[in-house]
Amino acid sequence: MEPKKVLVITYYWPPAGGPGVQRWLKFVKYLPDFGVQPIVYIPENPTYPIVDENLVNEVSDKAVILKQKIFEPYQLASFLSKNKTKKMNSGIIPNQKKQSFLDKVLLWIRGNLFIPDARFFWVKPSVAYLEKYIAEHNIDTIVTSGPPHSLHLIGLELKQRLNVKWFADFRDPWTTIGYHKSLRLSGYAAKKHKKMESVVLNTADTIIVTSKTTKTEFEALTSKPISVITNGFDVEKVERQTLDSKFSLAHIGSFLSARNPKLLWESLVELIAEIPDFKSHLEIKLIGAVSQEVLETISQFGLNEYVKNLGYVSHEEAIAHQRKSQVLLLIEIDSEETKSIIPGKLFEYMVSNRPIIAIGPNGSDFAEIISNTNTGVFFDYSEKVKLKKLILDFYNQFLEGKLQSHAIGLQQYSRKNLTKELVQLLTS
Numbered sequence: 001m002e003p004k005k006v007l008v009i010t011y012y013w014p015p016a017g018g019p020g021v022q023r024w025l026k027f028v029k030y031l032p033d034f035g036v037q038p039i040v041y042i043p044e045n046p047t048y049p050i051v052d053e054n055l056v057n058e059v060s061d062k063a064v065i066l067k068q069k070i071f072e073p074y075q076l077a078s079f080l081s082k083n084k085t086k087k088m089n090s091g092i093i094p095n096q097k098k099q100s101f102l103d104k105v106l107l108w109i110r111g112n113l114f115i116p117d118a119r120f121f122w123v124k125p126s127v128a129y130l131e132k133y134i135a136e137h138n139i140d141t142i143v144t145s146g147p148p149h150s151l152h153l154i155g156l157e158l159k160q161r162l163n164v165k166w167f168a169d170f171r172d173p174w175t176t177i178g179y180h181k182s183l184r185l186s187g188y189a190a191k192k193h194k195k196m197e198s199v200v201l202n203t204a205d206t207i208i209v210t211s212k213t214t215k216t217e218f219e220a221l222t223s224k225p226i227s228v229i230t231n232g233f234d235v236e237k238v239e240r241q242t243l244d245s246k247f248s249l250a251h252i253g254s255f256l257s258a259r260n261p262k263l264l265w266e267s268l269v270e271l272i273a274e275i276p277d278f279k280s281h282l283e284i285k286l287i288g289a290v291s292q293e294v295l296e297t298i299s300q301f302g303l304n305e306y307v308k309n310l311g312y313v314s315h316e317e318a319i320a321h322q323r324k325s326q327v328l329l330l331i332e333i334d335s336e337e338t339k340s341i342i343p344g345k346l347f348e349y350m351v352s353n354r355p356i357i358a359i360g361p362n363g364s365d366f367a368e369i370i371s372n373t374n375t376g377v378f379f380d381y382s383e384k385v386k387l388k389k390l391i392l393d394f395y396n397q398f399l400e401g402k403l404q405s406h407a408i409g410l411q412q413y414s415r416k417n418l419t420k421e422l423v424q425l426l427t428s
Helices: 019-034 053-058 073-077 082-089 101-112 120-136 150-162 178-183 187-203 212-219 262-274 292-300 315-324 345-350 365-373 384-399 415-426
Strands: 004-009 036-043 064-068 141-146 165-170 206-209 226-228 247-252 282-287 307-311 327-331 356-359 376-379
Touching (some): 004 019, 004 150, 019 036, 019 053, 019 415, 150 187, 206 415, 212 226, 262 282, 262 356, 315 345, 327 345, 345 365
Parallel strands (some): 141 165, 356 376
């Protein structure tokens, strides 16, 4: 029996690094195990803010890869300021009070001239190329993955022209995502974003989201079926790691300005003052892009001497650090809009056998996952006293050589099981 062909339209693909690439890289890896032939359509010359060449080796040799050139304004904008453009491209937006004139100009251009995002120039040539390819290869099912949400406009056009079955996969929300308010949108631009979002949500055959809160938000905008398929963890071949000799608190991934947890810095400063030898053991590991505001705050709290700032490392190295750090930090922005965000690294954290300290808005979707799997403890931004107490508890367990996680029920979040769920959806 010939496998079912599914066309996946995605922007992030190896050698792109960071969390955006992992979801469909792993789905594509396991789709052939369930009788599905993945055909992946990607840009030929993308502007990736993070590159990880090691991920190229993880691309399934059973996948058909299609590439077409893309024009990206980020390539031109980098002439103005390569550093600022790269940060904006990776989602690091300066605090509103600290934005320079150039920051404000770039943000205004990004929000008002490039709707829904700077990749919208790829829509028209992609539709022309894929319309022909789909007809020639008898493909009846397509998936678009956003952000960038302009890729859903490719799905929209193909649906309208060919009446293929279209699944719109939202790794993050559209108009309610945390940084959307920072884009200095005009009234016209804000309405256009909303209208595009509504048309996509009401034209796709099925919407796929990564969290319950996003599902609830979208249910108010469409009557189309919405399925929650979270991100997950894969079986990683990583050498057994020796635990850090220090009491290391590791944050892995982008540390955005708005994710600046002052209750954590205050707790550490107080423990340094109150607990003998705490300072001789403490290490704060920052792995990934860190905003200047976060570094300045750490400095203001007098914690610089405890910081080990490693910058961006490969996914393989990040996994190794997850398994040898004493405690893993998961921090989300304290806002209503971020309750739906379930960071992809959470699932890798959960299988690392290291306890998680999570900080985010009250009612966060990921708080429930951490609680149900017994992989760590969640705090909202008002719970400094409880947070400080837990850090001390973890420190005492560290001194006794007994600090570890006691996870339960993780298998439901394996990439292979999640792909099985996806296939049931795609073939129903």
